[in-house]
């Protein structure tokens with residue numbers, strides 16, 4: 108992996124990217140802790156290890172672009188700048204949460220930020236992304252929709268239906284595949300007859316690329332920028348496959364009996380946060396002191412989020428019946 | 434008699450099927466290497482091999498349909514849909530092919546598939562992961578819908594499901610897997626369409642299925658303090674539905690309360706009440722009532738979620754309103 112930095116980004120933005128990745132990491136480590144304490148329930152799917160993907164793809168987006176994603180959504184939400192405290196409050200099931208406590212970990216929403224939801228039925232977010240993009244094009248807007256999906260989702264019929272529709276109608280969708288090697292306990296090679304997943308896009312006449320260095324936030328960002336430019340130029344959808352790895356289990360309930368520690372270890376070496384901070388240090392773009400200050404700052408932000416979540420009220424009983432209809 | 438968990442009873446039934454018929458195979462998402470989301474098939478892949486314990490891609494319509502096809506070819510597939518929520522992606526195959534192939538072919542075809550799936554809420558999984566949709570399938574002629582509430586019934590009904598030449602939806606409840614009950618050592622089966630009197634009583638018939646059976650039994654205990662002697666009927670299968678057992682019960686008790694976990698509006702309980710009205714109206718001392726779930730998408734937040742699912746107290750209150 109490259110150690111130089113040819114990015115034209117100003118130093119401040121590089122540090123922001125580092126900080127966001129660290130924020131996602133600490134947010135999730137601490138939510139795992141509060142899951143253990145019973146403050147968070149249900150399913151909690153951690154994004155730990157995949158932070159470079161969310162930050163690399165979301166950082167170059169415009170405010171009027173939209174994001175839809177799956178249940179592993181905390182990283183995307185925080186990278187989009189959703190309020191950390193409101194995200195934590197959602198996990199705690201509080202009325203101050205991003206979805207009013209009604210959605211939980213798998214169903215984060217923030218329409219103001221163009222974050223059109225975490226969706227927990229595998230593949231369910233894909234047609235939704237196509238519809239959002241359809242509206243964009245119909246109205247003559249040049250904003251786009253990023254649709255995150257997992258390697259497991261490409262085997263659902265909805266994936267193929269959505270790719271075809273987006274391609275047929277030339278819609279501005281960036282299909283962003285997070286290939287983390289597994290759908291729950293099933294390896295990609297055991298689930299997909301075409302394990303080089305981006306090649307599926309050919310069948311639908313959708314331009315595609317596989318980014319092998321998914322742990323390298325610059326590589327992901329460069330690949331995303333190419334895709335974004337292609338889509339904004341009116342060329343229709345783009346399918347970007349990013350290779351990454353889920354460091355933890357599928358969810359907190361996963362005993363992880365389907366993979367060996369020795370295959371996990373090389374990936375742990377490719378920790379996207381460490382890779383980025385090492386590179387910034389090696390290129391004299393930051394100092395150990397500055398990184399410590401970022402760590403402290405992130406720790407405070409997450410502590411405040413937890414405090415906010417703890418102190419926030421649960422939804423009131425009559426909220427059970429609100430929001431069913433507009 | 435052995436004390437078995439609901440999970441182990443189902444495991445035992447599955448292993449029995451695998452051992453007795455080489456054309457039985459198990460197929461579904463993460464049933465093999467992962468061991469099943471609810472650990473029902475844990476260790477099966479090692480024991481029976483990847484040929485028979487088959488991990489599928491996440492493609493419900495595709496692999497359920499494949500199971501249906503193999504069943505039509507005469508095999509005996511046991512297909513697992515991780516939860517009943519995801520069965521919606523396979524509903525077309527289940528409702529349009531599995532349920533209708535025999536009828537539409539004038540009886541030439543049969544579809545001996547068992548589709549195991551998991552229903553129920555109460556796990557803080559929010560709206561997309563907490564539904565109880567078995568009542569929808571129970572409206573489809575050509576399907577059978579099985580809803581065991583305890584280990585012994587689960588094993589006896591699973592044996593019948595495997596032996597049945599028709600498509601069977603075998604619906605388990607996620608919060609019952611750890612529950613234990615006595616399971617007879619000798620071989621037995623429980624035929625479909627035979628409800629069970631889970632507790633006999635003289636004053637009111639509480640009719641339920643799946644996890645609402647133990648909940649109703651708890652309600653019956655609460656009602657003892659009010660001097661009300663409740664009978665609890667476990668439907669065990671929704672389709673075919675044994676109406677006789679609960680009609681007999683209502684003739685005896687003159688009161689009925691039907692309990693189910695899912696949305697009360699348009700639910701299966703309404704069907705049971707219609708049957709009571711048609712067949713036991715003259716015996717009723719008051720209206721046949723129902724207790725169902727709140728008519729809302731299930732919220733994540735714990736205090737709200739708890740308001741959506743019928744509790745023993747809610748059942749007892751409804752019963753008290755008849756006295």
Ligand SMILES: Cc1ncc(C[n+]2csc(CCOP(=O)(O)OP(=O)(O)O)c2C)c(N)n1
Nearest residue numbers: 179227228229257258259260289290291519
């Ligand atoms: C239609 C449907 N089937 C099954 C599930 C259960 N499930 C949730 S996540 C998951 C694995 C998805 O894997 P992938 O798409 O690779 O995403 P990852 O979890 O790796 O990020 C499965 C099988 C579901 N939520 N929806």
Ligand SMILES: [Mg+2]
Nearest residue numbers: 257258289290
């Ligand atoms: Mg995956």
